[in-house]
Amino acid sequence: MGTRSIKEVAELARVSVGTVSNVLNRPEIVSPATRERVFQAIRELGFVRNEVARHLRVGRSRTVGLVVLDVSNPFFADVAQGAEGPADEHDTMVVLCNSGADPVRERRHLDQLEQQRVLGILITPVDAASPRLTELAARGTPVVLVDSAASGAQCSVAVDDRLGGRIAGEHLIERGHRRIAFIGGPPSIKQVADRHAGVMSAVEAAGDGVELVACAMPTLSFDTGRRAGERLAAMPPGERPTAAFCANDVVALGFLQAMAARGLRVPADMAIVGYDDIEFAAAAAVPLSSVRQPRELLGRTAIELLLEEVTESERHRHRQVIFQPDLVVRASSEPRRGG
Amino acid sequence: MGTRSIKEVAELARVSVGTVSNVLNRPEIVSPATRERVFQAIRELGFVRNEVARHLRVGRSRTVGLVVLDVSNPFFADVAQGAEGPADEHDTMVVLCNSGADPVRERRHLDQLEQQRVLGILITPVDAASPRLTELAARGTPVVLVDSAASGAQCSVAVDDRLGGRIAGEHLIERGHRRIAFIGGPPSIKQVADRHAGVMSAVEAAGDGVELVACAMPTLSFDTGRRAGERLAAMPPGERPTAAFCANDVVALGFLQAMAARGLRVPADMAIVGYDDIEFAAAAAVPLSSVRQPRELLGRTAIELLLEEVTESERHRHRQVIFQPDLVVRASSEPRRGG
DNA sequence: AGATTGTTTTGAATCGTCTCAAAGACCGGC
């Protein structure tokens, strides 16, 4: 194998290993002549520092793991992108891990990250209450919850999903809808549960005559949305809800597609509001109304909290940051024609 | 810090460190009684194996890096998902790194991955000809190019982009278009150049009367598509191409949005063909015709090649796998009404 | 020349785990 060690560099440059290490880490303390000789040897051998050994000795990695529910949801791509800026500045590497909303895979990723002794973990958990998360923190791997509020024992960055759900619900009610569907994923996912609770509170506040039809699906995918859409489309027009609030935009886009396929008009026959306001929402068949979240800001803030925790380790106080969502109204929920 | 070492476990279980290591790695060779005692100690201390130290000793990591051009492009999410299956089976972890098509960031990721001595790297390079890639391989980190054909010195998995471009071009020409725009990204990206060359060859084969208007943009984003769309929309109708072939679907979706915003009808005023056939393509304002790539299969095959290379190390022969794309025709390029 | 101070360089110890030759335990048979 072509990997060279610091020792070989030392031999070639005719200095001790300590000196090579110094050249690598504190070049200013070694004399220009020696330094140059070492650099020369490094170049000649194609030496690449073994970060693993370094990490073992130093005891701290320069990698943080970001575990997301679904890499293929652009929402998470944006969160990841937001995290990369501050990470770069602290020359830290962000690695993305996909749990696919599967507790088993999430577990495996967490195990692996802990075993690798990463600097810390940013995670959108499948189950925020899982003891695994607090265990991690207790054993020395700081964890920041992303898009999910923590209860005090750890840092978190979230958006008020209840509020988001309520805003969406109020908007649809105001537009004259009386029978509203909530297309959600597994209620074990906090975001889903909160958005549901939010829209529910709006419906309840509107009093009699307005009702919510919950449609819990097993996942939060495009296909899920499509299937839910087909199910609703198959209902007799009298019973069918006239509006749907989808737990996220990916689901909403699938739902929208099903409407088109079944010949239902959006928003005339079915109004739709999504969640996240991903870039594609505006570009959909019918531009999608959506509850906007500050995606990049979530990622950015999360990693800042993590780095803060790592730096101040001693006197660190966990913080729970909460952002406010807002509604972006587009064609998919324009005023209904026939009140 | 709450991290325990194998030594502490050994003390508590009153065995030697070697035995603990055996329990961890080859439990069958240690007697049931001792094994149980060790497990007990592990549980009691909350011991988590330090993968870093293990890796240093064993010399081989169980992580592979997947470096992509753009995490927020669902195409790459699907490739990543494809890679995860076989990876799991070899209990290997796939970490996703985003170069954002920026050579500097790509470089930084590669450096970091090499320093971490990962098992190997899957990469969709910004520049496939970069010497960095062969250096890596020469120094012992196997590299498999993804979605980009290698010239023999390494493994690669790709889709025939020239063919894809040609198919798209032929399709539009057959539909009666005589002035076709190619909306591309930086030609330094191999995929873009090949797709361009492909559509160009179709146009040339069609002979006089058909022409290609190349529109090279700096990036391959949604916004790029939108800007290109606006630029074309601003052209006088006589000069304006009647069809656009976009270098990927994300660009195509942006382009489509610009058409809608400027009041141009798709496909009547402007036909569109995208590339990748991401899930959202079918769900767009006007369902998008697109050149389909076997996304998951790309990822799956790439990691299989990598694992193969790692396993057979000695007698490994690099392979270049090439898949065929095919065209999925949807509304955005339906036959033109007025021939 | 010797003492003093400051600058460079050295090299042994260390991080946590794995490996493997060797030692130990145990058993049945004589």
Place this chain on the structure above:
DNA sequence: GCCGGTCTTTGAGACGATTCAAAACAATCT
């Protein structure tokens, strides 16, 4: 009580980089 043969367990090196006390060297002043 000893022998040969299985099973188990042991513990002393690695692995590659960092650290830091101490040694070596250089420059300046008496």
